[in-house]
Amino acid sequence: MSYHLYARPVAGSPAPSGGELRLDWVLLDASGELQASGQAEGRESIEDAVSRNSLEGVRLVGLVPGDEALFCFADIPAKQARFIRQALPFAVEEQLAQDVDTVHLALGGLTGDGYRVAAIDQQRMALWREGFLDWEGIELEAIYPDAALVPLKEHDWAICLGEDAALLASRRGEWMTMKAENLAVFAQTLAVPSADEVAAEVQVVVYGTESAFAANEPALSALAGTSRLSVHREPMEGNITELLASAHYHHATDPINLCQGSYAPGQAGGSALTAWRPAIAIAAAWLVLLVGAKLGMGYYHQQQATALEEQAMAIYRQAFPDDRRASPRNVRRIIEGQLRVAGQQGGDAGFLPLMKHTGQQYSRLTGGQSVLFNSVNYTSSRGELVVDVRADSYERLNALRSGIADQGLDASIGSVVNDSDGTRARLTVSGG
Structure with missing residues (x-):
């Protein structure tokens, strides 16, 4: 059974380069059911939890703060992946606040506005990747901006409310992180339609625990009191990490995987x-x-x-x-031909008819490999076929003699010698 482990840094926890990273985490089984979870735990503690349950095939999904990855669109007319990659830095350069050569660009899907792109500082991406890579018994699968996993359902905007911060995602694929107290200002921005947008009601869903709703009631009231916004509250039973993990596992979101190019897990010597x-x-x-x-x-x-x-x-x-x-x-074909010719010559008791009948009875013996012909001699003057034969017992020889006699031939056994290897004798066949 495969498992997915979702790990998200705790707010205020040091970055990967600044000490031990504390993580909220949830473990989902192959059906998406919650199997285990923890809050503000270190990497070793999470590895121990997986090891204690003897789980195999655990895939890690890292969720980094959404404000570390910038969302933008890239208008690129090319369709082939190679040309898209080559043109990507030039298409988003003006949307970035730093040198494009110092930014890792992760490519998302194509929309009506262009290709969705996530941009993150290369050094920060390297640190996050290092922090999530090479966990004991756990294979890194992807790293996403956490805000990109907030489920929209049928709404235009989705807000996941914490005690003092909020994760936001839009139907266009945008994501952002802001302080909860700034939601009122953001609501005013949403209430004003753009120049090319028809004024219509904006559907907004707000996820949060009862304590998060209570702590941010003024901001929520400002949202609900803003014209053009239709705000729906949806209480959460678990924490934010559980909501994001469930939404991603059940394909309720389409985030951009930051583990691309030189930052893919396999580039560090590992692979799927x-x-x-x-x-x-x-x-x-x-x-x-x-x-x-x-x-x-x-x-x-x-x-x-x-x-x-x-x-x-x-x-x-x-x-x-x-x-x-x-x-x-070809020896079998030659002998069969000789026997066929001899049979067409009538009742001649010559060598070939005698050999034919003797060979037929030999082939019918049970365990015939225990009877061996050492030599075969034919005396034409007496019309006798004399076979020097060896068998593992006299009964074998007698069975061969009886079978030949049943064909109307005269058959006798003489010069019988019993030794440690079996029985040697002389089989004489004549008549016919």
């Missing part, structure tokens, strides 16, 4: 496959062993087949010493 490397190594080792075993068995069976072919050809050449055409590939 890091957590799976042990499993991949085990699977690779198992695959090597499996392929090695298959190759070994293949080699063994090939050697066995070669030995059987050599044994068959030795027996054939004893019977047909002058035949140079036969090989392991």
Whole structure:
């Protein structure tokens, strides 16, 4: 099961370069349900909480203060990603308050106003990335401005109210952070339509706990009393981090991931496959062993087949010493042809008919590999086929003799010798 860990710096907590960072955090399971949470805890404490529960596949989403990342639009006519990246610094340069060469630009989606862009100081981005990277048992997935995750639903503006600060997000994709006491001034700005905007009611939703509403009642009253603004309060049961995490996990927001380009997690030697490397190594080792075993068995069976072919050809050449055409590939076809010709010649009790019937009975023996023909001799004057045969028991030889006799031939066993390796005898076949 996959888990997502959302971590947001506590207001007033030192930056990554200024001491231990204190974080509010929530852990969501694969269905988006809250599994664990904490407030104002250090990194080691969060890692211990994950480790104690033996969780695997935990992906970290860092939420940095929204006022550290500036939102802007980039009007770029190009469609290919490579050209968009090249033109991006020139398209937003005039909207920035510092040298564009010192700013990390993260590209968002395309809207009617252009491409959405998040701009953050390169040194600050490097520090935040370092602070969220290489957590024990936790893989960094993304870093977002926290205000960009405030859910809008069907409203034009959304405000997430803290005790003394507010996170704001708009339908255009903008975000910002301000002191709660300044909401009254902001409300007056919203109440005045722009030159190209038709005056209409602006829908505003305000999230907050009961204590946050009580602490900022004057600002909320100013919002609600401003003409053109329709303000709806929505109480929160949990804290701000829980609201932002739930909104992002359920795709209620479309924030811009700051981990792009040289600041992507994989650029530091990690990758999305890091957590799976042990499993991949085990699977690779198992695959090597499996392929090695298959190759070994293949080699063994090939050697066995070669030995059987050599044994068959030795027996054939004893019977047909002058035949140079036969090989392991065609000896069966040659013998079948010879037997077919001999069968067409009638009831001649010659070598081929006798060999045919003897071979047929040999092939029908159960466990025939335990009976071996050492030599085959034929005496044309007596019409006898004499086979020097070895078997693991006399019963095997007798079964072979009986099968030949059932074909109407005369078959007898003589010169029987029993030793530690089995039974040797001479099988004489005639008649027909």
